[in-house]
Amino acid sequence: MSLILAKIRFWLLDITYQVVGREPQILIWGITEDNRRVLLIDRSFRPYFYVLPREGADISKLKSKIKALSVARSPITSVEEVSKKYFGKPVKVLKVVTVIPDQVPKYREEIKKFPEVKEVLEADIRFSMRYLIDYQLKPSSWHEAEVVKYDKKTNIRVDEVYYVKPPIKPINIIKEPPLRKLAFDIECYNPRGSPSPERDPVIIVSTYSSSEGLKQFVAKNHDDKGVLESFVKYVQEQDPDIIIGYNSNRFDWPYLIERGKRLGIKINVGRTGAEPNPSVYGHISVMGRANVDLYDFAEEVYEVKVKTLENIADYLGVMPKNKRVLIEWYEMPKYWDDPSKRPLFLKYGADDVISTYGLGEKFLPFAIQLSSITGLPLDQVGAASVGYRVEWYLMREAYLANELIPNRVERPYESYRGAIVLEPKKGVHENIAVLDFSSMYPNIMIKYNISPDTYIPPDEEEPPEGAWVAPEIGHRFRKEPPGFFKRVLETLLKLRKQVREGMKKYSPESPEYRILDERQKALKVLANAMYGYQGWVGARWYCKPAAEATTAWGRQTIKKAMEFARKLGLEVIYGDTDSIFVKYDKEKVEKLIKMVQEELGFEIKIDKIYVRVFFTEAKKRYAGLLPDGRIDIVGFEAVRGDWADIAKEVQEKVMEIILKEGSVDKAVEYVRKVIRDLREGKIPISKLIIWKTISKKLEEYEVEAPHVAVAKKMVEMGLKVSVGMKIGYVITKGSGRLADKAVPYFAAKIEDIDANYYIEKQVIPAVARVLAYFGITEKELKATTVKSQRTLFDFFR
DNA sequence: GCCTTGAAGTTACCG
DNA sequence: ACCGGTAACTTCAAGGCG
Secondary structure, three states: OOOOEEEEEEEEEEEEEEEEOOEEEEEEEEEEOOOOEEEEEEOOOOOEEEEEEOOOOOHHHHHHHHHOOOEOOEOOOEEEEEEEEEOOEEEEEEEEEOOOHHHHHHHHHHHHOOOOEEEEEOOOOOHHHHHHHHHOOOOOOEEEEEEEEOOOOOOOOOOEEEEEEEEEEEOOOOOOOOOOEEEEEEEEOOOOOOOOOOOOOEEEEEEEEOOOEEEEEEOEOOEOHHHHHHHHHHHHHHOOOEEEEOOHHHHHHHHHHHHHHHHOOOOOOOOOOOOOEEOHHHOEEOOOOEEEEOHHHHOOOOOOOOOOHHHHHHHOOOOOHHHOOOOOHHHHHHHHHOOOOHHHHHHHHHHHHHHHHHHHHHHHHHHHHHHHHHOOOHHHHOOOOHHHHHHHHHHHHHHHOOEOOOOOOOOOOOOOOOOOEOOOOOEEEEEEEEEEEOOHHHHHHHHOOOOOOOEEOOOOOOOOOOEEEOOOOOOEEEOOOOOHHHHHHHHHHHHHHHHHHHHOOOOOOOHHHHHHHHHHHHHHHHHHHHHHHHOOOOOOOOOHHHHHHHHHHHHHHHHHHHHHHHHOOOOEEEEEOOEEEEEOOHHHHHHHHHHHHHHHOOOEEEEEEEEEEEEOOOOOOEEEEOOOOOEEEEOOHHHOOOOOHHHHHHHHHHHHHHHHHOEHHHHHHHHHHHHHHHHOOOOOHHHOOEEEEOOOOHHHOOOOOHHHHHHHHHHHOOOOOOOOOEEEEEEEOOOOOHHHHEEEHHHOOHHHEOHHHHHHHHHHHHHHHHHHHHOOOHHHHHOOOOOOOOEHHHHOO
16 A cells, blocks of 8 residues: 555545444545546444433443443443533533444443433444534535555446545535436236236336436346346446436335346446345435436426326426326337337336436436535435425534434424414405415524524523523413524525525626525525424424414514514404415515514515406415416316316316406306216217325225225235335226225226216316306306306406 | 214415 | 325215204
């Protein structure tokens, strides 16, 4: 080994650890400035945790008791008293250092039993994450390190292996390295329903990369040995940094691995000899690469209700549905077995993988920013839920503030009061401004210093600095010093402001602009999730009084704003949580904005202006016409995923006719036409499908709702139904419960459709919700004769 | 035994 | 595995009626 120290700059792709002999080693996978793939090994880091003694405990006795636990395979190398803070209060804790990470939970369990010990803290933080936190390294960001070349030959697939001399230092560079990305997608032979790896071969593996484009591996009839082997070889040759899939954590990878086991083929696609393996948050880890499942990000595209690859790619303009090959899963065996159809199947696989790659281009910049901000490695950040993303950010901040990280404890669920929603003034209103509080909850938390560490329990006296007292519920929070959450929120908001400021230096087309834009979005998501986090029973920093106080102040704030509006003579039409709908009187609205700013200390903004907006008596549902002619539909069936397309379409159209043209009769006429078409079987099945999610195991349902009954039928047909899956069904003619008449959409014929159900229970309820307000009865909708011309305006004179 | 009614279960939305 | 508030559907069992 040469001893020449060199300085390198690298982008942190992934981090893991291994134990070699009795030495733990941190492995950092990176990409250097000059485009080399490197592995950095840090042999100097050791696992540790803290012991919080009970008050009055004999510290030196405790120390020696802990030391006495030391075992040879992973000795306790030091027990030292250090000063930390716990929920803002200074505490003395014992820092216990050992050698082998796996030994930490064992020590924790034994130490917990000592009567002198109140709590063992930070013993559940994974070794590699501990490293990131302690050196404040950020995945998906640039760093600088002093390294020594590791000269011996290894079978690790990188350009260079180094020993690193800590500390590695983060550096601030905006650009991304030239990442090698490879998208992949598998197709399986499935003549008996859902494919199973014990039985059904992988017939096509499609891949796409920017350098090589499309490359497919195809089975010889039902022999897929070659497919797996050549795919693995191809990944190794291409050596991608990021492997992109769609639902790959739950399907493609587990299938390939299980299939590989059957065939005796090792799916060793990583940068070491290891196979991909299941890891935290349900993601599959590929050593030395970032395995990213885009499904995690597609889940946040709420406009798309059935989140198939085709639908998401279509919606985001990555690949329009009408420009690609679409094959339903039940037709696949046919396309495979028929030589004349097989090319089309291959094209289908190609379109899928090209869509996946395209979605990667859409989602990865955000994923990278989220990873860099939260500190979660790129392959985990998508799979981690919002709560964990927030938590990782908090844990890093806690370290910086010398705060101990609380343990995760199991608690029973507790509810508390939330926001207020106003009863809307029903009917049609013209020229309405929607005013929104900007980041209401974060700003409330900042203003009233709401945080787990500033909360004053009822039995404690008020501190001399004074306290903020929440309305209605009376929870108190000390005014000084600034609490943990306040500091974190201020940092997040400040950072976001800086990033948005920084964006101005670049043209909107530049990569820097795009990166910064994704970054500010990620910061916003994080800030907005802080309120929900504190009320989450699974949170380390769970604090119900804090959550409860936040909503209480929220209610007070919006109520005051509404009072101001009324005082100014502005009629309040509606309001929900942090928004109020008022008549758009420009001067008065400007006054209101000023008043709220000056008297309440919060910013409100005009979010949008409706030329015309319609409310029924229901809360959380309205439809408005925007100045540019677009129709905004909120809450109604038209924006819900669990109504048949035909009902949604008709409702939307009716809203449009009413809001734009004001013609009730035209709307009625249109509805009648659709009802006729339904009776005559002219509406295709695709518009009749109702999609509903299976939210728990089938046997756990207490009521057999239609989608549950259909799911059970699907299981009988040999299909896998898993939690989280959307079931598409249609209602057919017959008697009994709806559940008895519901069948999977792919198993229905148009002649069997129960038109009556779609008329009575889908189309009519959806449109009657709107038209009933204009005096139209269900009878009139079903009637065939037309009455005199009426318009919207006849009803509001 | 049939019909009505309301509670309970369930889903997906809003902010 | 972030929160509560809300609308609306279907099932299911209880109660009323004959």
